[in-house]
Amino acid sequence: MIFGASLPAYSEQIDTFKVINNMQDRTYNIQNLPEPRRVEGVTADNFKQRVTDVYSPAVFKGFAKQWPLVNAANQSDQALCDYLVNVSTNTPLPLVLLPQKTKGRMFYSKDMRSMNFQRAQATLQQALAHMMHFAQANQALAVDRVCVQSARIKDVMPKLEKELCNPLLPDNHPFIWLGNPVTVAPHFDEAHNIAIVAAGVRRFTLFPPEQIDNLYIGPLEHTPAGQPVSLVDLNSPDLTRYPKYAEAFKHALSVELHPGDAIYIPSPWWHSVESQSNINVLVNYWWSGNYVSSALPFPMLLHAIQALKHLPEDQQTAWQHMLKHYISHDDTRWEHIPPTLRGVLGNRNQSVINKVHNWLKHKIAR
Missing domain, CATH: 1.20.5 (Single alpha-helices involved in coiled-coils or other helix-helix interfaces)
Structure with a gap:
């Protein structure tokens, strides 16, 4: 009983x-979650004032609705594939293969020692054939998902680049991403980003940089695709394991974009990208004004960790004061130095940038 x-x-x-x-x-x-702000009527003339001067993501609805690529995608998956094949070369593309058990989440293996996907190369025709096979297959079949990650369009589809009009960044070379439904964990870019959905539906979920402590970022060197990622599964967050994610969620933004829509993501906002349709295409543009590797922020972060993390706490604090002093927009701090001798503290023209870059290479190589 x-x-x-x-x-x-x-x-x-x-x-x-x-x-x-x-x-x-x-x-x-x-x-x-609330959506990022929407900006209507953005042009090259008002882009800085209305978009980049405001340090938050922005959505441009229908930004590329006139692109032939978008029009082909709106007809059918087959029309989209035919269009892409027509503008492509036979250049091998970087391919990611995700087994069915991953459910499209591009991530680590269970023990985090490796990844849950494989890399390969294939022509666009071969990649599209596999994508169509997934799209047409019974979902009960063990069909891998396939995606092409970050291929420079001028190298693999030069005809396509001529048909992509982006008046905001006319001199920047775009990249293309295409594939079956895939979810990329929250990560940051070292450059500002305009991402344009050309086919399918994509959800962008974004977190301000100051939420880094609440996102449980994984290893810095051992990563799925180059940048460190959050270990939290946004579609099924484990708050027992990652309790501080609850705070990050309070500050997050999320939006679902359709063909022709675009989003501006300032660096280094954290963002997850979830492509939701059987076949998806994204075109993106990065820009930062940094043309040498030593000017990129992420290598600086790794170098700072290597140089400062082992120091006693009082010395770490001292170097934090040093960084705060020199990484400043207050140019009055250098008025005691003659302008021609300010070097990296003054007018950072290409000559100064190259000189500092070469100095750093010499120092690191010793």
């Missing part, structure tokens, strides 16, 4: 646990 009487109580506990989990799922559903 005692054992029998305990069963309903245990069952109620299980039901209550399920209810709590379901409530948690709804509470942290990224689809319920």
Whole structure:
């Protein structure tokens, strides 16, 4: 009787646990997050004032709706593939293969020692054939998902680049991303980014840089695609393991974009990208004004960790003051130095940038 009487109580506990989990799922559903600001009528003349001077993401609805690529995608997957093949070369593309068990989440293996995907190369025709196979297959079949990550369009589809009009960044060379439904974990870019959805539906979920402590960032050197990523699964966050994500969620933005829509992502905002359609295409433009590797922020971060992390706390604090002093927009701090001798503190023209770059190479090579 005692054992029998305990069963309903245990069952109620299980039901209550399920209810709590379901409530948690709804509470942290990224689809319920506020969207980034929308900017209408953005032009090359007002781009800086209305977009980049405001340090937050922005959405441009219908920005590229006239692109032939977008028009082909709006017809059908087959029309999209035919269009892409027509503007492509036979140049091998970097391919990512995601087994069915990954459900398209491009991430680490369970023990984090390797990745849950494989890399390969294929022509665009071969890649598209595999994508179409996934799109047409019964989802019960063990069909890998395939995607092409970050191929420079001028190298693999030179005809396409001529048909992509972006008046905001006319001199920048775009990259293309295409594939089956794939989710990329929150990461940052070292450059500002305009990403344009050309085919399919994509969801962007974004976090301000100051939320880094609440996103549980993984290894800096051992990463899925070059940049460190959050270990939190945004579609199923484990708050027992990652409790501070609850705070990051309060500051997040999320938006679902359709063919022709674009989003501006300032660097280094954290962002997750989830492509949701059977076949998806994204075109993006990066720009930063940094033309040498030593001017990129991420190598600086790794160098700072290597140089400062082992120091005693008082010396770390001293160097933090040093960094705060020199990384400043207050040019009055250097007025005591003759302008021609300010070097990297003064007018950072290409000559100064190259000189500092070469000095750093010499120092590191010693």
